[in-house]
Amino acid sequence: MNEKKSKIEVNHVIKKFKKKTVLQDVSLNCTGGKIYGIVGHNGSGKTVLFKCICGFYHCEQGEILVNGKRMGKEMNMLENAGIIIEEPGFLSKWDGYHNLEFLYTIRNKSNKKYLWSILERIGLDPHSKMPVAKYSLGMRQRLAIGQAIMEDPDILILDEPMNGLDRNGVEEMRKIFEEMRDAGKLIILASHNKEDIEILCDEVYEMENGILTTIKAAIIEKGGIR
Structure with a gap:
């Protein structure tokens, strides 16, 4: 396991396309050794957030720090990362x-x-x-x-990583991600599959209309994931 774990800090990020605000004051702190799940409808802002973290988009306000380096300033693209977007x-x-x-x-x-x-x-x-x-x-x-x-890589950014997989494939990939988490990797994933989120994720957030909020475990149990 890595002695120094990776860290991603998203601080009050706002992202706009023309007059449309896609990310509204989004904050998120992630550390290696955990899997973070983000759920929400298509168009809710999940993929845009991932692209901002990776350096594909730059935010109008706020900042994203990866291991203390500010994206777009001290680091243009996310380094030492595996990405599926x-x-x-x-x-x-x-x-x-x-x-x-x-x-x-x-x-x-x-x-x-x-x-x-x-x-x-x-x-x-x-x-x-x-x-x-x-x-x-x-x-x-x-x-x-x-x-x-x-x-x-020390960081994985995964947008719907189980897409198209059958049940055996899903179980095999879950095992890989769990092994990587246990090795100290930082994993952020988006999934429409409620079971993926329940089984894999240590912390779960919901994106709705560009606003990110924490989901309580009780909500997950009641089928609140979309």
């Missing part, structure tokens, strides 16, 4: 292994055995030559998770 882009004519290898070798030396182990861990055949264009939605999602975890 919206549909991941892959080289559709290549197989799963060569997609991971291409991305992995940008910052690392090629390591075939290690990448094979990642594919096996996410439930894909490392020897398969099937192009990603022929993958099912669930297989593409597994590959996206493989891409997110392959560099053993």
